[in-house]
Amino acid sequence: MVHDDYREMIPASAVSALDAAETRVLNEHLENCTECRKELDDWQTTAAALAVAAEPIEPSPKVRERILNEIRNDSSASQVVPFRSNPRNFWTSLGSLGAIAAVVLFVVLIVGLIVLWRQNRAAQADLARANEFLQLVTTPGAKVAELKGTDVGAGATAKLVYDPNGRAMLVADKLPNVPQGKAYQLWFIVGNKPPLPGKTFVPDNAGKGVMKDQVPQPALDSAVFAVTLEPAGGSSAPTSAIYLRSGL
Amino acid sequence: MQPERAQDIHDIELLKSIAAKDDAALALLYDRYRIILFGLLMRILNNREEAEDVLQEAFLQVWRKAADFDENRGRPFTWLVTLARSRGIDRVRTLSARERLAKAGAREVSEEISDAASDAFKSEQRGLVTDALAQLPDEQKRPIMLAYFDGLTQSEIATRLGAPLGTVKTRMRTGLMKLREMLAGKDESFGF
Numbered sequence: 001m002v003h004d005d006y007r008e009m010i011p012a013s014a015v016s017a018l019d020a021a022e023t024r025v026l027n028e029h030l031e032n033c034t035e036c037r038k039e040l041d042d043w044q045t046t047a048a049a050l051a052v053a054a055e056p057i058e059p060s061p062k063v064r065e066r067i068l069n070e071i072r073n074d075s076s077a078s079q080v081v082p083f084r085s086n087p088r089n090f091w092t093s094l095g096s097l098g099a100i101a102a103v104v105l106f107v108v109l110i111v112g113l114i115v116l117w118r119q120n121r122a123a124q125a126d127l128a129r130a131n132e133f134l135q136l137v138t139t140p141g142a143k144v145a146e147l148k149g150t151d152v153g154a155g156a157t158a159k160l161v162y163d164p165n166g167r168a169m170l171v172a173d174k175l176p177n178v179p180q181g182k183a184y185q186l187w188f189i190v191g192n193k194p195p196l197p198g199k200t201f202v203p204d205n206a207g208k209g210v211m212k213d214q215v216p217q218p219a220l221d222s223a224v225f226a227v228t229l230e231p232a233g234g235s236s237a238p239t240s241a242i243y244l245r246s247g248l
Numbered sequence: 249m250q251p252e253r254a255q256d257i258h259d260i261e262l263l264k265s266i267a268a269k270d271d272a273a274l275a276l277l278y279d280r281y282r283i284i285l286f287g288l289l290m291r292i293l294n295n296r297e298e299a300e301d302v303l304q305e306a307f308l309q310v311w312r313k314a315a316d317f318d319e320n321r322g323r324p325f326t327w328l329v330t331l332a333r334s335r336g337i338d339r340v341r342t343l344s345a346r347e348r349l350a351k352a353g354a355r356e357v358s359e360e361i362s363d364a365a366s367d368a369f370k371s372e373q374r375g376l377v378t379d380a381l382a383q384l385p386d387e388q389k390r391p392i393m394l395a396y397f398d399g400l401t402q403s404e405i406a407t408r409l410g411a412p413l414g415t416v417k418t419r420m421r422t423g424l425m426k427l428r429e430m431l432a433g434k435d436e437s438f439g440f
Binding site: 008011012014015016017018019041043044045046047048049050051052053054055056057058059060062063064066067068070071072074180181188196197198199200202214215216217232233234236 | 271274275278279282283284285286287288290291296299300303304305307308309311312313315316321322323325326329330331333334335337338339341342343373374376377378381391392395396397399400401402403405417420421424425427428431
């Protein structure tokens with residue numbers, strides 16, 4: 001294929017109309033072609049405008065609540081800097097060593113409380129996930145698939161539990177850290193057909209990741225489950241080696 | 249170089265704050281875009297529960313990936329729509345062909361209803377896009393809508409419409425190029 005052939009594919013790519021093989025070919029070209037990447041960015045602006053053709057609809061207020069609860073449980077929230085006051089003015093205004101010691105003690109106590117509170121929240125979140133996993137695994141007809149690390153994901157393991165309706169939960173451990181802008185993505189492989197994309201997830205620093213997903217109907221009876229490393233937004237077809245797969 | 253819109257600058261600052269894990273900034277961004285993104289996801293998924301689930305996933309991804317936003321590559325609105333739509337399309341593609349057909353059928357009925365009721369909603373932005381779409385011949389508009397809102401690939405659209413794949417590709421490309429021309433210079437109006 002020549003450069004113009006790839007350029008012709010870009011408008012369709014912006015509306016996700018390419019099939020898996022075309023997407024893979026174009027993505028490989030985009031990695032090395034600044035001009036086509038720029039063109040895709042421009043076409044995505046046009047494509048985004050189409051979103052307003054959909055009728056605006058108000059979601060339930062519970063969605064906002066769920067998002068904010070989730071991010072407040074996110075361990076990365078610990079990066080927030082809670083105090084923004086000017087330290088020089090603060091110390092100057094105290095005026096005595098005793099007061100400084102009292103304030104230091106107070107701050108230590110508060111920090112300790114915050115740490116305990118966060119640990120408690122994290123433990124509650126872990127417990128909630130464990131309960132959810134347990135509920136799913138005890139659903140009548142539920143299946144559990146064991147995924148093992150391949151050469152690139154050596155040492156990693158995962159379990160995918162799913163019920164007869166396809167409600168699924170993946171629990172992974174010891175996965176390699178993901179580079180910036182990447183995420184792991186689950187795939188459902190049925191026979192010789194192109195893999196069906198699942199959701200993406202980013203594991204914590206220990207390589208642990210938990211994700212809920214929906215097993216597509218064709219994959220409920222017999223499928224291979226695999227995990228690859230993809231761009232953060234996920235891919236419609238795998239673009240990397242398999243890190244985890246079932247049936248190994 | 250096109251001047252930046254004040255709203256874009258505000259959104260860029262919000263994304264920077266989100267990247268620094270400021271949850272209040274995420275709440276502001278959510279409040280600004282929830283209606284348009286949820287409308288888009290409802291149009292794709294035609295199911296409130298699934299659309300809310302995907303909307304939640306999309307904003308959790310914004311929380312985790314805000315640092316990846318590159319203002320040199322596009323506007324925050326484009327980034328958000330691309331991210332949310334991508335997750336919506338991924339979700340709809342996990343459905344079996346029969347389920348997707350059923351959803352598309354249900355949507356065609358609801359489209360007729362919502363079109364009849366849409367007089368109540370007149371926004372400049374929506375008007376610009378729907379006017380542009382209305383100017384496209386149906387043979388060009390249909391493949392674009394099937395791809396954008398139903399998540400069908402060109403091969404699937406060719407099967408659905410009973411048209412040769414090459415014809416579908418040409419019509420879609422021609423339609424998209426016309427849309428781009430019609431919307432060129434008007435994207436500044438997309439201020440939400």
